[in-house]
Amino acid sequence: MRRATYASVLVVLVLVAAKMAAWLQTESVALLASLVDSLLDGVASAINLLAVRHALTPADDEHRFGHGKAEALAGLGQGALVTGSALYLFITGIQHLITPQPIGSSPAGIAVMVLSILLTGGLILYQRHIVRQTGSLAIAADRLHYVADLATNLTVIAALLLASQPDYVWVDAVAALIVAAIIVKSAIDIVRGALDNLMDREMAEVDRERILTVVRQHSQARALHDLRTRRAGLQVFIQFHLELDPEISLRAAHRITDEIETELRRMFPGAGVLIHQDPAGYDDPVSEFVSPSGKPTGTG
Structure with a gap:
C-alpha cells in the first residue's frame, strides 16, 4: 500500500510538469482542465500517502480498533477537492463556450496527453493489484481518480485535434465541461465509499x-x-x-x-x-x- 501511494505521487508530479509546459504553449482550456485535475490528483495522492501510513499504524491503548478509518477520512477529503476542481472547470468551460478562444499549436499537447495515458494506465494496473490484495479504500479511491483521468485524457486529445480548426474552437470548452462531469461522478463514488466505511455499513x-x-x-x-x-x-x-x-x-x-x-x-x-x-x-x-x-x- 505504501509503494502504491509513492508510485501515485511520482506519476502525478511528472504529469503536472508535462501538462503545465504543454498548456503554456497551447492555452487550451481542455488541457487546463486536465492540468487542474492532475494538480488535485497530486494533493489527493499526498493525502492518501499520509492516510495510509496512519491507517497501517497498529492499534494502541487509545484506538483499540486500530486506525483504519483514516482511509475513509482521506476519501472524504479527496471528494471535497475533486468537487471543487469540477466547479472551477464548469465555470471556465462555460466562459470559453460563450466566448471561444483559439488555441495554439496542439502537437505538444497531444504528445503530453499520450504520455499521460501511458503512465496513468500503468499506475491503474498496479493500484488494481494492490486493491485486490488489501481491499484498501484509500488506494481504491485514488485509483478511481486515475480511471476517470483516462477518459479525461482521451477527451482532451479529441479537443486538441478539433479545436485547432477555426470552425471547431468551441469543442475545447465542451471538452472541459465533459471532463468536469466525469470528475463529479468520481467524487460521488469516492464520498459514497468513505461514508459507508465511516457509518459502519454492513459487509456485502x-x-x-x-x-x-x-x-x-x-x-x-x-x-x-x-x-x-x-x-x-x-x-x-x-x-x-x-x-x-x-x-x-x-x-x-x-x-x-x-x-x-x-x-x-x-x-x-x-x-x-x-x-x-x-x-x-x-x-x-x-x-x-x-x-x-x-x-x-x-x-x-
Missing part, C-alpha cells in the same frame, strides 16, 4: 453468506443470530451469537468457538471476531440459520 451480502457458511459447516453449531459486520479501513469486524447444545461443557463450547474463529480469520485475514455463546433455543431467538440437528426457525 456475499461476505455475510460466507460467514454463515463457515458456521453451518461446523457439525456442533446449532445456529447463529445477531450477525453484525463492519469494516474500518483494511480490517473487518465480525460478531454474532452462536447457539450450541445446552448440555455440553464450557470447555467444549470454547473449543467449538475457537475452531469457528480460526476458520473465519483464515477467510478474512486479520479480522476481529467476537462470538457470544448461547444455549440453543435460549429465549427462542430468531436465528440466521439452523443446522439439521436443531429445531427449524425463521431467518432474521
